[in-house]
Amino acid sequence: MSGPIDYEAFRREVTEFALTHCPPEIRAVVATDRKLSRKIWAPWQRILFEHGWGAPGWPKEYGGTGWDHRQRHIFDEVMAECDCPPQYHHGLRHLGPVIIAFGSEEQKRRFLPGILDGSDWWCQGYSEPGAGSDLASLRTAARREGDEYVVEGQKTWTSHAHEADWMYTLVRTSKEAKKQQGISLLLIPLNTPGITIRPIATIDGWHHVNEVFLDNVRVPVANRVGEEGQGWTYGKFLLDRERLGGANVAPMLKQLDRTRNLVAAELADNPDKRQALEQRLLDAEAELLGARALGQEAVAAVMEGQNLGLLPSVLKLSTSHTVQRVSEVAVDAVGDRLAPRFRRVDGTGPNAEAPGREWLQGYLYGRVRTIYGGSSEVQRNVIARQLFGF
């Protein structure tokens, strides 16, 4: 018979596992805040999977751990403390729960194992030129021909498409009066003829986002999730889970700690400036601790199948701004010294590999947090609509 959970023993078990199983070269990448790619994420996912910890958030019957939300929270905290990478989100946190909730039994059998063991890599094809905040205006069209859809259109800002095997994609399957109707969710293998992926150069020098062109791409109807025309419902269910990324505050607190160490080291001879920056970090810490409490509520609500209401938007809005502010403190601490090390957008340039560059890169990359997954203005609209009903 199993007794009450000993959370301290659980914490020790996870810490021991993280320190002995996460390869030092992977932890070194995380510890220096360098950017992650499939080469880093996939082997770590495989290790977690082999230990039975591949999907902490999934129900046990699909390979989840069966942990309660406090255990999941301890797991996230320990992973951040030990510099283990956060798990790649597109399969595990975004698409997986959608397939579990809305997919057919055949789709569950086919797609969940590859997400769980890290052998299938997913990206998100939602945004298009002219359809970002106003996602329901998307125009990529899927025309039915027998057992296939023929897809024509363009996606943009597609993170990690260049290293993914599959793209979960919102497409328009009919032109109804209301634009939210007539959208469907298709799972498209990225090696299908007619797909072209082009990189987008961003200010932080990291190749992360892409344009994806779809030219007469044939996709089996069996790859449609749920019902035709109901993709908006599934897409929004998924977006809520994407915004809950803000509930995992542990890596943000770890980054705040690193920044505190940086401020202490850089400004040892400048106590006034040091104190001012430390004050800003204290404010940020208070906000993150508030978000952590809210995040625990949200994770509990997800596990109990409750409606999440405002929580995903509030979390996304608050943590994205706070993390930006922390990265601004880092640049204020070292900015003058690092200014000549700005990289060109292609990632080259003088001192591109100089020590300390990660503070600048973190600052530049951090700008995106208030844009992706729905910009801050859009989150405020969502919150206002729910609070005031307009």
Ligand SMILES: Cc1cc2nc3c(=O)[nH]c(=O)nc-3n(C[C@H](O)[C@H](O)[C@H](O)COP(=O)(O)OP(=O)(O)OC[C@H]3O[C@@H](n4cnc5c(N)ncnc54)[C@H](O)[C@@H]3O)c2cc1C
């Ligand atoms: C680095 C990065 C990674 C991304 N990854 C992905 C991905 O993997 N998959 C994917 O599908 N998409 C991805 N996106 C796209 C992202 O979701 C969109 O950029 C975002 O939704 C904003 O859309 P937009 O860029 O078209 O800007 P627009 O919608 O054109 O917005 C421009 C400005 O207008 C404001 N605005 C728009 N509408 C309103 C309104 N109603 N009220 C008030 N203000 C408004 C916005 O807040 C913004 O400041 C990514 C974006 C970036 C930058």
